[in-house]
Amino acid sequence: MRNVTRILTLSNGYHLWSHTCNLGGHTKLLCLHGGPGDTHEVFERFGPELADLDIEVTMYDQLGSWYSDTPDWDDPAIRQRFLNEDYYLSEVEEVRQQLGYDHFYLAGHSWGGMLAMTYAADHPQALAGLIIISMVDNIADYLKRMRKIREHEFSPAENAYMLAIERRGQWTDPHYRQLITHLYHEYVNRRQPAALAHQVDIQAKPVYNYFQGDNEFVVEGDLGDWDFSKRLATIQLPTLLMFADHETMPLTTAKKMVKAMPNARLVVTPDSGHNHMVDNPAVFFTYLRHYFTDLRSGRFTPDPQKG
Template identity: 50%
Template sequence: MVKLNPNGTRFVTLPNGYHLWTQTQGRGQIRLMTLHGGPGGTNEVFENFAQELAPYGVRVTRYDQLGSFFSDQPDFSDPANQKRFLNIDYFVDEVENVRQQLGIDHFYLLGQSWGGVLAIEYALKYGEHLKGLILSSMIDNLDEYLVNINKIREKMFSPEDVAYMQQVEARHAFDDAKYQALVNELGEHYLHHAADPQPRHLISTLATPVYHHFQGDNEFVMVGALKNWDRRADIHRITVPTYLTFGGHETMPLTAAERMAKTIPHATLHVTPNAGHGQMLDNPTDYFSHLGQWLTQTDAKPPLSAN
């Protein structure tokens, strides 16, 4: 009988027959699972989580969602696959399938950006398996995000550049060189906000069919399936301890984060200074020290009553 190391890399086979890349690292009693952003991004933003959280006794599991770079990639040009997989319900149930396959229970779930959407939905549907929830740079609706991202655009760029971008978007000419340069400038200031924060590849690792379906062409063009996602009326039903962490120089509106901290019954809000949307890359010292402290303090407390 083959025995696998409980830590390390393994592929899990989902009930639908597809395979997902997973990796578990670290030692300790605190179990943390991470959900990457995008949509269609990769797990690589979490590569050092086990190392950084080792002083706090945290064991970290990360994986690539279906369609993402290291996992199986269905043919999303097939309408049947689009209907079957490109919806929030599928990806939430995928989290539960991964949890079951890896034998994880009573764990902490961390969602970054799009992963935060899935984490909120998981907490509402499968909250009995959670000891705590961590939302990293994600609010509970997209309306407030869209208002904020366009305010950022108006502040960053001249009226002429904003008008130019809007004209390009009206024509759907998203490969326009000047437009792409302006979008990249947003990324350097608000998404990354550090000199060289991103994992590097020689080719793009973004699952563009997934990103385009849910998001649109870029951060300004929210025309995809996520556009109307809104859980403001429901987040009060999240009863597990919840840690909200946002960058101080963030694409997500901090006013929404403050509202969430007041609405979710057992929530703690932290703002990472000198950091954008990718806080863990921009200011890792602050990000990991506060996250680790919250995890250990929360885990040491008796479980909250279901009532």
């Protein structure tokens, strides 16, 4: 099967980088990366891992991210127009249309999972199935998990120091950065040295900082009050919820989600952080392949934890 890289020109005039693996595969899978402001990289193994299942996999960098166009984020009008969830949802739909995808599968990781859940609720007729990777249905539970992680990893004095730094916005403080790096190594990228590596930091900081804040362990941006929990049960699609056992997202919430969704299955990747497709690919892709093969054979059933 062929792989192809394409530049998609949006109706707003901006360009998005996209890459499709296994071109011509019967089943279509579109992948939405996290961040916001991260890149397609966590999906790079999806194509090779799913090739023998005849699955065409497309990933792309969202507006402002790495290979795609970056608007002038210093312009207030630009920020108001594009730095919001509605824009990025409309982007998903335009990418789908340009690819010609219909009755396709949608996978979203972290922030991409937020987009995927909302897109699935708004456009159920376009989808055949949904894959949510490490994203809960509300930010409040995520914030509780962050507090528990920090209390577990650091002494009361260290936690007080972190809060003092955060209140002042002194994000470059050396000791604070050391503590945050420790958290990333424990809960985001447990595979060290990291498999995802560049000579420079390629995250789109203006996008990430606007929505999230300085790092994964604070939420000071626009995501702070996001809550999808009341709409979760409206998603009737066969849904795979993929979480890790040592990550930033609370498993307690994932278990509530699978009970609330009428046609969902929850799987947990062991010894892995937030990027578990990188930390433990052998288990992660086994679960992902089971999702597709079970659907094809009629063996996909909702999670037994529902009872």
